Amino acid sequence: MNNKLAKHLAMGSVLGALVTFGMASEKPNVIYILADDLGYGEVGYNGQKMIQTPELDAMAAAGMKFTAHYCGNAVCAPTRCSLMTGLHPGHAYIRANSPGYPNGQTPLPEGMETVATLAKRAGYTTAIIGKWGLGGVLEDVPNPVLNSGHPNKQGFDHFFGYLDQRKAHNYYPDHLWRNSEFVKLDNPGGAWGKGNKDYSHDLMTEEAVNWITTNKDKPMFLYLAYCIPHTHWQVPELGQYEDKDWPEEKFKIQAAMVSRMDRDIGRIKRLLEELGIAENTLIMFNSDNGAHGQGGTREFFDTTAGLKGKKRQMTEGGVRSPMLAYWPGNVPAGTSSDHISAFWDILPTLAELTGEKISGRTDGISMLPELLGKPEKQQKHNYLYWELYEGRPNCGVRMGKWKGIALDRRKGMNIELYDLEADETEQVNVAHEHPEVVERIREAMLEAHEPSPFWDKDNRPLYNAKAACALNDVNYVPRKPKAKKKK
Template structure:
């Protein structure tokens, strides 16, 4: 009995972090960041040393895809583990005076599954999937704590009038349409680091959907801005001033849009470094899987200049396109002692793979339904990696668009809402990653196979109908 007691005392003398077996999970989601905006993916102007170090110490994917090419449905695909032919939110549907169409009560999220497995869960940044008090409230979708912008429309402003802490509105005194006093990303970063401090002795899932570098283009004139302030020849971006309603801002004029954008990306990288440093200080880094990615392709809103920075890394298209520049995303996984350093994989994967990956490593309940496949074999190099027959995307604006990738082939369908206007484009991404040579008239058998995948993948939604009744 004496030996049992002594052993128990020895066990309790170790810090909880040393006893912890389930890994922490940190998921960092940039907003409108192009794959080419990061040094490890070829960026030559903007410096991203902290994200580059994650890649050097972990695994970089070269063929990873976001949920779709615009915000809310992409995030819905991420959190539900379902592509946009199945996921509940498939477009940006605004609700006034604040918020977007909420996730339904019936929708299961990865945070809910991790919470049921004993994880403390927190989200810090931009939500956009249901206002406080609705069925899509982040606290009702598995997050113990939320701090940031509940409404993605509000997140167009970096000096907003308020943020949300769970169900409490937090006024930001001094901020209005013209005055910029409290910089929201800095406040959100403080709460993010506090969450790690508070929960260091138990497994946690930390979701960081940062608003950077989404437009508007603005920020403090700090060391990041001063670094780029006089480096470029600039043309003043003359946007519209904010309208009479603060809840529906436009984009204001930006004196130096290129310098401002570069500073925003590097500031985001600095925040990533602070998270890594906090995990290191608390002796949590070795037991933490860190994922870094972006919600869609590069944007050109508010004066951003993706061509100048090569933000799409040479791929065609950008945000709102289903070409590679709109949906191919950076994806870096860092997990010391589990992921070998400086690895690169061309495994084809997408947002909906994260839910089964996280539930797999956390030994959490499986989702009722997912389009995803666990990436643990690719991350750890152990076991056999299952592969998708195809990946599928849809986008409901611009006449409606669909796309499917199967192996090296990609089929893009345009103007899908009106049959007489519908066109198809077929590309071989192995030989033509820039999607410049449409082979639709030369590969009819490939087209027919991929078109069947599109028909199979899309389940019509009454909330977000893709097809118009006319002409179909």
């Protein structure tokens, strides 16, 4: 910890050590980088051998990596909701990808506390660049009416990227959004055609570089939500993987996408150094959920580092995130943390870092003592909880060394139990050997779950798209029917 930060540490009665800063210019910048569908084992610092991530590996070596940090959920929209609002999936407003809301996800309602609203109150300028997926527009045309979930209505001064998470599957879209501006792109060939020039990932990196440079003299909070390596498999060039003797072209593309993201994260790190603000900037890196595992990529690259399962599953391969934290002079270099934590801890961490109180409820616990190398002052969770309303309504609990999973809440919550200390890959269900632990986990699952206004107990949507719009007090704009393919 540097001397300037140490001078500003004060003890608070609720969250432990509270960092307060005398002047706005001394407040640390925060850059939160989120990959999309990146597996725990898809980075070199967690054992990946085939995909090269030298920039992230160097940051992990000069910072702290986390071996027990968990995503907000096992799929896109609900995990981002937990990240933004500091609520676990049993309390969060969004608990699945949209079941039919037009133009993307059911929007966050007005008045939500988010990491951005908190940062704004603390005097930060805020931006989200990349994939949002928590609401945005009523109709996907130039100059639309914004709904309550638009980033500019959830505390972000600046937005550039995708509003609709479904459109973020295509790296050569016909448009992106800059705040409420419809930004037409030079991609005449569609997703797979020739002549496309604007690769969305590259545009995001350029936007981030420009925004950081413009705001370097202000306290900054940047949420950089990259889409890599979510499919489609699209990349401008294969780079070092061009001549690899691999059985599938998509393997080369996947690797090239991840390495391209790694390259650009390194570019942002060096920009901070050039601007003289690296030692006043905390960078956190995560993935939104487990590896997508499509097309044999999980097996070929071992993207989960041997962990069981993948995206949409409550096993470790579906919810464990490859988190690292990098902050020269503050986060201890070359360290590893097994502190059990999750996305809903980011909001209270930002609160403690800035000295700004949270307005409303949170399920999180600040990770700041752990980040600063003070584990003896770090509060612990009694348990972590997830639930997901996609397919079977499954849920999971991490309680110390134990992991409990209910594959289908509709069928009496038959709980599988795993001892992660002895069986990290969740191969042996020991529920029958530890009925008292199973019962404690069952109680936690029941305690953590609150009914959602959108789903019934049998995982059926309680509304159609039109009713969803009425619930959120917006006008319903039906989707245009897809054109039938010519025979």
